[in-house]
Amino acid sequence: KAGVTQTPRYLIKTRGQQVTLSCSPISGHRSVSWYQQTPGQGLQFLFEYFSETQRNKGNFPGRFSGRQFSNSRSEMNVSTLELGDSALYLCASSETPGLASTDTQYFGPGTRLTVL
Amino acid sequence: AQSVAQPEDQVNVAEGNPLTVKCTYSVSGNPYLFWYVQYPNRGLQFLLKYITGDNLVKGSYGFEAEFNKSQTSFHLKKPSALVSDSALYFCAVRDGGYSTLTFGKGTMLLVSP
Numbered sequence: 697k698a699g700v701t702q703t704p705r706y707l708i709k710t711r712g713q714q715v716t717l718s719c720s721p722i723s724g725h726r727s728v729s730w731y732q733q734t735p736g737q738g739l740q741f742l743f744e745y746f747s748e749t750q751r752n753k754g755n756f757p758g759r760f761s762g763r764q765f766s767n768s769r770s771e772m773n774v775s776t777l778e779l780g781d782s783a784l785y786l787c788a789s790s791e792t793p794g795l796a797s798t799d800t801q802y803f804g805p806g807t808r809l810t811v812l
Numbered sequence: 813a814q815s816v817a818q819p820e821d822q823v824n825v826a827e828g829n830p831l832t833v834k835c836t837y838s839v840s841g842n843p844y845l846f847w848y849v850q851y852p853n854r855g856l857q858f859l860l861k862y863i864t865g866d867n868l869v870k871g872s873y874g875f876e877a878e879f880n881k882s883q884t885s886f887h888l889k890k891p892s893a894l895v896s897d898s899a900l901y902f903c904a905v906r907d908g909g910y911s912t913l914t915f916g917k918g919t920m921l922l923v924s925p
Contacts, residue, residue: 700855729913739902739915752912786855798844798863801913803855 697723700789700804708810714775717807721768721789727751728770729801730762733784742785745770746792774809782811814839814907818916825893826924833888833919835903842908845886847877850900850918862886873897893923 701720709715721728729752730742741754745764762772768789774781788801815838825831837843844863848856860871867879877888886903903916 702855731915738917741912741914744912754912788856798861800846800858800861802858803848805853805855808853 700787700802702785702787702804702807704807705805706808706810708812709777710812711777711779713777714773715777715809716771716773717785717787717809719770719772719787719789719804721770721787722802725789725791725802726768727790727792727799728764728768729788729790730770730772731786731788732756733786733806734782739786742772777811779811782809784808814905814911814914816903816905816914816916818901818903818919820919821917822920822922824922824924827895828892831890831893831897831921831923833901833903833921835886835888835916836884837886837903837905838884839905839907843884843886844906844908845877845879846904846906846913847871847875847886847888848902848904848915850902852899856902859888893921895923895925897921898923 703718727746729744732740743762744752748764759775764770784806786806788803790799790801817836846861847859850856859875860869862869862879870876875890900918900920902918904913906913
């Protein structure tokens with residue numbers, strides 16, 4: 697099976713702009729989670745989607761949003777970009793959501809966002 | 813609340829020697845524990861997980877981890893390190909109930925030739 701794919705891999709934006717990142721999960725996986733990775737804060741959970749519904753949300757401002765489509769593909773959007781949003785954004789998929797706590801999350805390669 | 817601690821920012825080991833990357837956790841219920849590895853400019857790659865049963869879990873690339881409930885630890889081990897094992901290693905925990913995955917800060921493993 698193909699792994700989790702994320703597009704684009706690299707992105708450069710300026711402050712105030714908005715950005716949309718895309719994630720395609722492993723075929724058959726219905727849960728998609730997003731994480732932000734920075735050197736200072738490490739890996740932080742953004743949100744989780746299952747069957748087009750947000751099941752969990754991390755402690756991030758409302759500028760960060762996401763959605764999931766009927767084919768399980770997911771997008772996340774960041775509006776009014778700030779310098780501190782520069783990070784590696786990782787998407788992970790699993791067969792079922794956090795309710796099945798034993799499930800393994802499989803990660804994509806990430807999107808490196810740089811905000812100037 | 814659940815949490816994970818990786819007490820070492822960096823571990824240095826010579827090729828051929830055994831390696832250990834430490835992880836301790838805190839959860840209110842039963843812990844489900846995971847190890848991931850990240851190579852430069854790549855996403856996280858799953859190595860192994862502990863759900864229940866045998867305290868010694870074997871995973872990919874010769875790695876294994878030992879679950880110790882009394883010490884609330886889940887240390888990653890490998891009998892003989894390779895230079896190619898050099899990477900950033902993350903321990904993660906999920907409470908047995910409905911919860912998200914919480915990651916440690918990561919430990920950089922450097923294996924010298």
